[in-house]
Amino acid sequence: MRRKIVAGNWKMHGSKGLVRDLVGAISGQVGSGSLDVVIFPPAPYVSYVAKMSGGAVRLGLQNVSEHDAGAYTGEVSASMARDVGCDFVLVGHSERRQMFAETDDLVARKVEKVIASGMTAVLCVGEVESERESGEAEAVVERQVRQGLADVPTDRWGSVVVAYEPVWAIGTGKTATAEDAQAMHAAIRRVLSEMGAPANSISVLYGGSVKADNAAALFAGPDVDGGLVGGASLNAEEFLSICRCLSAGA
Numbered sequence: 001m002r003r004k005i006v007a008g009n010w011k012m013h014g015s016k017g018l019v020r021d022l023v024g025a026i027s028g029q030v031g032s033g034s035l036d037v038v039i040f041p042p043a044p045y046v047s048y049v050a051k052m053s054g055g056a057v058r059l060g061l062q063n064v065s066e067h068d069a070g071a072y073t074g075e076v077s078a079s080m081a082r083d084v085g086c087d088f089v090l091v092g093h094s095e096r097r098q099m100f101a102e103t104d105d106l107v108a109r110k111v112e113k114v115i116a117s118g119m120t121a122v123l124c125v126g127e128v129e130s131e132r133e134s135g136e137a138e139a140v141v142e143r144q145v146r147q148g149l150a151d152v153p154t155d156r157w158g159s160v161v162v163a164y165e166p167v168w169a170i171g172t173g174k175t176a177t178a179e180d181a182q183a184m185h186a187a188i189r190r191v192l193s194e195m196g197a198p199a200n201s202i203s204v205l206y207g208g209s210v211k212a213d214n215a216a217a218l219f220a221g222p223d224v225d226g227g228l229v230g231g232a233s234l235n236a237e238e239f240l241s242i243c244r245c246l247s248a249g250a
């Protein structure tokens with residue numbers, strides 16, 4: 001059975017006040033059953049989210065360094081993330097690929113560090129609009145999956161989650177159709193299987209303008225195991241509604 005996951009990527013938003021209000025509001029409502037709820041707050045708030053949630057949600061970082069330790073001012077290592085209670089790390093989010101010039105090669109090195117530190121790497125993949133329009137979407141995503149996960153040890157596939165986030169759908173209010181999302185998720189699973197991974201046990205999440213009113217349709221695909229939610233994860237009611245769409249369909 002694949003884990004069902006709803007993850008909230010807060011990006012560079014939040015405050016202690018938001019943690020108190022939002023995590024306080026959702027913690028009593030989640031944390032049981034087969035659904036994993038994961039919060040990716042900005043790094044300084046991880047411990048506070050842990051404290052306020054009382055263990056009801058799982059924690060992740062939005063990024064880590066490809067280095068173990070040393071003179072890398074401003075960076076945070078995978079072992080530090082683990083040390084403060086993270087179980088997950090986003091790797092290769094399109095905002096990091098686009099604004100911080102992260103290549104597939106760098107992404108692969110980060111995936112390796114995350115897994116070696118005992119956490120799950122959530123590899124983010126997705127095409128830009130021109131790539132979808134020119135019919136290259138699947139080839140782009142296939143390359144990102146193959147290169148990003150190239151160095152996963154054969155016995156560590158259980159520490160991998162893939163998030164398909166079409167770049168043109170992020171923060172735009174546009175989403176892939178449920179059919180297109182399902183088709184891409186099935187393609188990702190085929191690639192994972194060709195790579196020798198136990199593809200049927202790897203969760204593949206959809207991200208890109210997931211909201212309470214479209215989540216049920218997007219999550220209906222048999223290869224869609226949950227969502228990676230940006231903007232809507234900053235509102236407790238909206239985020240809880242999205243979580244309910246998945247637990248209702250589980």
Ligand SMILES: O=C(CO)COP(=O)(O)O
Binds near residue numbers: 231
């Ligand atoms: O980038 C995302 C999650 O990682 C998606 O963001 P939005 O849900 O705001 O479109």
